[in-house]
Amino acid sequence: QVQLVESGGGLVQAGGSLRLSCAASGSIVSINAMGWYRQAPGKQRELVAQITGGSTNYADSVKGRFTISRDNAKNTVYLQMNSLKPEDTAVYYCKAEVVTTLYRNYWGQGTQVTVSS
Numbered sequence: 001q002v003q004l005v006e007s008g009g010g011l012v013q014a015g016g017s018l019r020l021s022c023a024a025s026g027s028i029v030s031i032n033a034m035g036w037y038r039q040a041p042g043k044q045r046e047l048v049a050q051i052t053g054g055s056t057n058y059a060d061s062v063k064g065r066f067t068i069s070r071d072n073a074k075n076t077v078y079l080q081m082n083s084l085k086p087e088d089t090a091v092y093y094c095k096a097e098v099v100t101t102l103y104r105n106y107w108g109q110g111t112q113v114t115v116s117s
Helices: none
Strands: 001-006 010-013 018-024 030-039 046-052 056-057 066-071 076-081 090-099 101-107 111-116
Touching: 001 066, 001 090, 001 101, 018 090, 018 111, 030 066, 030 076, 046 076, 056 066, 056 090, 076 090
Parallel strands: 010 111
Antiparallel strands: 001 018, 018 076, 030 046, 030 090, 046 056, 066 076, 090 101, 090 111
């Protein structure tokens, strides 16, 4: 079984910064893409950022403010969020494409990020 555990969410004022972490553990052979998604109240879950090997991609709304990175030795992905805006308020979820005896996607439990104006 594989688990993803997120941490680092919280309450911050507009213009502030937060760093999210997501660590994968379990019977992992390898991990392909890792990414962060978010879901605001009343909205669909959306991709924020994804990292595959050395390639990254970002939602237009976060480009230049958020940075995704990865520590393969620790099976951990990070999201550095700077210049936060109230519209960034959401539950942030980590996703990993994990190879065990099968290949499937796993999701974390989510961490709340609230940005006050």
